[in-house]
Amino acid sequence: MRRYFRLHRIFIVQYLKRLMEYKTDFLLGAIGLLISQAFQILFIGIIFSQIPNLQGWSFEEIIFIYGFSLIPKSLDHLFFDNLWMVGYRIVKKGDFDKYLTRPINSLFHVCVENFCVDAFGEMLTCGLLLGYAIPRLELPFRWYTIPLLLVVVVFATMIYTSLKIMTAAISFWTKESGHITHMLYMTNDFSKYPVTIYNRAVQAIITYVIPFAFTAYFPASYFLTGKDPLFCIGGTVIAGTVLFVIALFVWNRGIRAYESAGS
Amino acid sequence: MKRLSRFFRTYRPFTRAGMQEMVAYRANFICFFIGEIMSAFIMYFVWKAVFLSSDSETFMGFTMEDMVVYLFITFLTGYLTYSDGAFSVGMEILDGSIAMRMVRPCSFEMCFLFQELGNRLISMTMIFVPMVAGVEIYRFCITGEVRFNLMYFGFYLLSLVFAYMISFYFNVIYGFMAFFFKNLWGTTLVKETLVSFLSGGIIPLAFLPTGLANVLNFLPFASLSYTPVMIYMGMYSVTEILWRIGLQIFWMLVMMGLSKLVWNSAVKHLSIQGG
Amino acid sequence: MEKMIYVEELRKEFKKIIKEPGFKGSVKALFKPNKEIVKAVDGISFEVPKGEILGFLGPNGAGKSTVIKMLTGILMPTSGKCVINGQIPQKNRKNYVKEIGVVFGQRTQLWWDLALRETYAVLKEIYEVPDDQYKKRMAFLNEVLELDGFITSPVRTLSLGQRMRADIAASLLHSPKVLFLDEPTIGLDVVVKENIRNAIKKINEEEGTTVVLTTHDLSDIEMLCERIVMIDKGKKVFDGELKELKHNFGNFRTFAFELKNEHDFDKLDYRMKYRLTDENFSIEHDKTSVCVKFNADRVSVEDMIAYTLSVVHINDMQVKDVEIEEIIKRLYRREVEV
Numbered sequence: 061m062r063r064y065f066r067l068h069r070i071f072i073v074q075y076l077k078r079l080m081e082y083k084t085d086f087l088l089g090a091i092g093l094l095i096s097q098a099f100q101i102l103f104i105g106i107i108f109s110q111i112p113n114l115q116g117w118s119f120e121e122i123i124f125i126y127g128f129s130l131i132p133k134s135l136d137h138l139f140f141d142n143l144w145m146v147g148y149r150i151v152k153k154g155d156f157d158k159y160l161t162r163p164i165n166s167l168f169h170v171c172v173e174n175f176c177v178d179a180f181g182e183m184l185t186c187g188l189l190l191g192y193a194i195p196r197l198e199l200p201f202r203w204y205t206i207p208l209l210l211v212v213v214v215f216a217t218m219i220y221t222s223l224k225i226m227t228a229a230i231s232f233w234t235k236e237s238g239h240i241t242h243m244l245y246m247t248n249d250f251s252k253y254p255v256t257i258y259n260r261a262v263q264a265i266i267t268y269v270i271p272f273a274f275t276a277y278f279p280a281s282y283f284l285t286g287k288d289p290l291f292c293i294g295g296t297v298i299a300g301t302v303l304f305v306i307a308l309f310v311w312n313r314g315i316r317a318y319e320s321a322g323s
Numbered sequence: 324m325k326r327l328s329r330f331f332r333t334y335r336p337f338t339r340a341g342m343q344e345m346v347a348y349r350a351n352f353i354c355f356f357i358g359e360i361m362s363a364f365i366m367y368f369v370w371k372a373v374f375l376s377s378d379s380e381t382f383m384g385f386t387m388e389d390m391v392v393y394l395f396i397t398f399l400t401g402y403l404t405y406s407d408g409a410f411s412v413g414m415e416i417l418d419g420s421i422a423m424r425m426v427r428p429c430s431f432e433m434c435f436l437f438q439e440l441g442n443r444l445i446s447m448t449m450i451f452v453p454m455v456a457g458v459e460i461y462r463f464c465i466t467g468e469v470r471f472n473l474m475y476f477g478f479y480l481l482s483l484v485f486a487y488m489i490s491f492y493f494n495v496i497y498g499f500m501a502f503f504f505k506n507l508w509g510t511t512l513v514k515e516t517l518v519s520f521l522s523g524g525i526i527p528l529a530f531l532p533t534g535l536a537n538v539l540n541f542l543p544f545a546s547l548s549y550t551p552v553m554i555y556m557g558m559y560s561v562t563e564i565l566w567r568i569g570l571q572i573f574w575m576l577v578m579m580g581l582s583k584l585v586w587n588s589a590v591k592h593l594s595i596q597g598g
Numbered sequence: 599m600e601k602m603i604y605v606e607e608l609r610k611e612f613k614k615i616i617k618e619p620g621f622k623g624s625v626k627a628l629f630k631p632n633k634e635i636v637k638a639v640d641g642i643s644f645e646v647p648k649g650e651i652l653g654f655l656g657p658n659g660a661g662k663s664t665v666i667k668m669l670t671g672i673l674m675p676t677s678g679k680c681v682i683n684g685q686i687p688q689k690n691r692k693n694y695v696k697e698i699g700v701v702f703g704q705r706t707q708l709w710w711d712l713a714l715r716e717t718y719a720v721l722k723e724i725y726e727v728p729d730d731q732y733k734k735r736m737a738f739l740n741e742v743l744e745l746d747g748f749i750t751s752p753v754r755t756l757s758l759g760q761r762m763r764a765d766i767a768a769s770l771l772h773s774p775k776v777l778f779l780d781e782p783t784i785g786l787d788v789v790v791k792e793n794i795r796n797a798i799k800k801i802n803e804e805e806g807t808t809v810v811l812t813t814h815d816l817s818d819i820e821m822l823c824e825r826i827v828m829i830d831k832g833k834k835v836f837d838g839e840l841k842e843l844k845h846n847f848g849n850f851r852t853f854a855f856e857l858k859n860e861h862d863f864d865k866l867d868y869r870m871k872y873r874l875t876d877e878n879f880s881i882e883h884d885k886t887s888v889c890v891k892f893n894a895d896r897v898s899v900e901d902m903i904a905y906t907l908s909v910v911h912i913n914d915m916q917v918k919d920v921e922i923e924e925i926i927k928r929l930y931r932r933e934v935e936v
Contacts, residue, residue, distance in 0.1 A: 063726070066723065067723055067724065070719075070720060070723050071720070074709065074712060074716055074720055077712065077716065078709075078711040078712055085509055086509075087509075088509035088510050088513060089509030089512070090509075091509070091513060092509045092510070092511075092512030092513040092516065093512065095512075095513060095516050095517070096512060096515075096516040099516055099519075099520050099525050100525070102525075102526070103525055103526050106526055106530055106531075107369075107373055110373075110377065110382060110383065111373060111376045111377045112376075113376060114369075114372050114373065114376050115372045115375060115376050116376075154705070155705060157667065157672050157702060157705070158705070158707050160670075160671060160672045160691065160695075161670055161671070161672065161695050161698070161700045161707075162695060162724055163692045163693070163695045163696040163724065163725060163726075164692065164724055165692070178509060236351070238351075239350075239351040239352075239354035239355050239358075240354055242354065242355055242358040243354040243355070243357050243358040244358075245358070246357075246358035246359065246361045246362070247361055249361060249362055249365050250361070250365055252365075253365070253368070253369060253372075257368050257369060257371070257372035258368050259368070262364075262368070316674045316688075317674075318672070318673065318674075319612060319673065320663075320664075320667050320672055320673060
């Protein structure tokens with residue numbers, strides 16, 4: 061385990077060295093994410109200029125949930141972005157061979173090879189939104205709020221990452237699966253708003269099938285109200301764990317089915 | 324006439340190639356499409372919640388029905404007018420294969436255009452009819468009357484063609500510029516967000532402050548999406564429609580001219596780069 | 599002798615979906631795919647003793663790379679067994695790959711945007727090479743592969759030959775016991791090929807590294823390998839020493855000469871004279887130059903020369919052992935059984 065942390069650090073350092081060569085590109089990526097989030101917030105702002113609340117949710121609460129949703133999303137983006145490439149390119153071109161000839165875990169290796177600093181754009185947005193919302197809300201704060209938040213963030217990130225691992229692993233059988241990852245990944249946007257605005261079917265899907273609701277709305281609503289910790293926090297932990305176990309299983313089965321490419 | 328038929332004969336293979344490519348990758352396309360349309364459904368639920376939370380039947384002049392039509396037709400229009408020729412141009416400039424395009428006896432951007440048209444033709448058949456039908460059925464269920472208007476629909480189709488042409492040339496220009504950066508992903512995200520906002524893809528222009536909305540209405544971006552969608556919804560009178568389409572044609576010609584200019588300077592840049 | 603690689607009845611099958619043309623075909627393929635099983639490797643067995651350089655030969659699509667990928671733990675065999683350095687590659691992969699080095703000529707394992715030295719620094723960590731050993735190792739690799747000139751350059755700026763040397767060094771950093779080289783000289787010019795061959799030879803001699811090498815270039819084989827395994831269509835067609843192959847192939851000679859007069863060619867009729875069939879004889883000519891390949895067990899070299907001189911006037915002549923290319927070509931065409 062310590063060895064893996066050490067390796068991770070070394071990879072990040074190498075990545076940052078590489079980044080120095082492409083400074084403008086990094087800035088553009090981060091700015092792009094910042095701008096695209098800013099327009100979404102503008103949209104929410106315009107809505108709230110006309111209505112006092114959104115089905116009982118105040119502007120600050122909506123902003124809090126929205127900002128919260130960006131924590132696991134940006135972390136997953138920062139550390140595990142290379143999984144996209146597995147589904148789009150690495151397996152199809154046979155470049156996965158390399159990871160299998162190294163004496164470290166292939167999933168770990170493929171993940172740490174890229175460290176996507178574009179995610180800082182999302183993190184900045186996230187910080188601004190939470191920085192705006194938190195002082196304006198009267199959040200129930202207890203001694204265990206911060207540790208609990210850290211735990212939730214870890215498991216919520218695992219939900220994102222596990223879904224990406226699972227769908228990326230499909231490419232071991234089909235050669236290409238980036239579009240499947242895309243399809244499932246896009247449902248994460250549902251988690252930016254309170255799930256109470258959706259109909260039953262959508263609620264059921266994002267709670268039990270593709271449990272993105274546990275990456276933002278449920279934990280965020282616990283931190284807002286202090287109610288239902290068992291479902292809101294426990295659910296996130298369970299969803300993250302279950303998905304991660306399935307993802308590892310699918311990944312390992314996938315490696316056995318990996319057929320490489322060409323000659 | 325003869326020249327025209329020759330013109331089409333030259334580029335027909337590109338269209339066919341574009342169609343075949345689309346057919347071959349249709350599973351990818353469908354997955355991608357489902358992922359993308361998710362955002363329209365999220366907006367639908369958000370608007371539903373907005374209307375439920377609001378005391379009035381309308382939101383800044385839009386009814387819920389208007390809003391739904393707006394959302395989905397905007398999505399459809401955006402999808403059909405989307406052009407990624409820019410990406411291909413950028414890539415080909417980067418890896419130098421653009422030289423191959425330059426030695427062929429056909430216009431460089433026409434090859435892209437016709438290839439993409441073939442692509443669009445297939446995606447049209449897959450998503451256009453179901454989406455328009457879905458929107459109209461929804462309207463019928465909500466209002467109890469047939470709101471579909473053939474004349475507006477015809478104008479919409481015409482406006483859609485010009486919207487696509489503007490989008491195409493705009494993206495060719497962008498493609499030529501973008502190869503200066505290596506992170507096409509980042510620059511493209513910036514571009515797409517800005518274009519989406521300026522063309523009313525995120526918020527209907529009518530919801531913006533009047534001064535800003537007026538300016539944006541004249542910019543080429545409104546021609547990309549807002550104009551055809553408003554025509555479809557029957558928000559414009561016939562005179563206004565003709566006037567708007569005229570504006571679209573104007574912007575199309577401007578974009579064509581600009582793309583020529585950028586192309587010429589890019590070629591110069593290219594010949595300096597290659598030793 | 600101690601066995602380093604032991605392969606028994608190794609098989610790999612791929613399922614291939616056959617799609618009928620047209621839209622109907624694609625719908626059908628979606629619901630009831632028409633699968634065909636392709637036997638890429640069909641029951642191959644061989645052994646490699648410690649410290650040997652084995653040449654692994656075969657035409658395109660013969661299954662060479664598939665075998666290498668199974669031996670390196672990348673692919674799961676459908677059935678059969680391979681044991682390398684006392685381990686089964688797929689069983690404890692992470693442990694197994696510490697002891698092997700792999701180079702795929704057509705793709706690099708170096709980090710594209712980084713200076714070459716950085717790649718080695720990262721690999722040092724991945725393979726847990728201790729500092730002092732790393733220093734010694736780099737000095738050795740530097741000497742053998744001459745990395746000094748470009749070790750600080752970004753990998754993307756390296757020439758193909760430099761990149762290949764760098765890749766081989768990368769695969770040797772952790773002093774593996776077995777080195778797998780898949781097409782290590784592909785696309786390189788003659789001088790660079792020569793350098794790389796010398797380096798491989800030196801590493802094999804100095805460290806006793808067992809090497810398995812696939813190649814298209816038969817001069818690689820002639821330079822480096824005493825023993826070769828040849829496969830075709832997933833099956834082993836030859837396993838033995840290079841000398842043996844040449845011997846089995848028959849005592850073939852090449853007899854080349856220049857005619858004084860172009861039209862004299864028609865006068866030559868070796869087939870009639872010595873009753874030679876296609877198996878034992880071939881002839882090519884281009885204007886005045888003639889090249890005859892024949893089995894010296896059937897006709898002696900002296901007879902051939904004597905007959906030729908008696909029929910035509912010649913300027914220049916040369917008799918050589920037949921080249922290995924010729925043997926391989928015939929073997930692929932199944933003109934000789936081994």
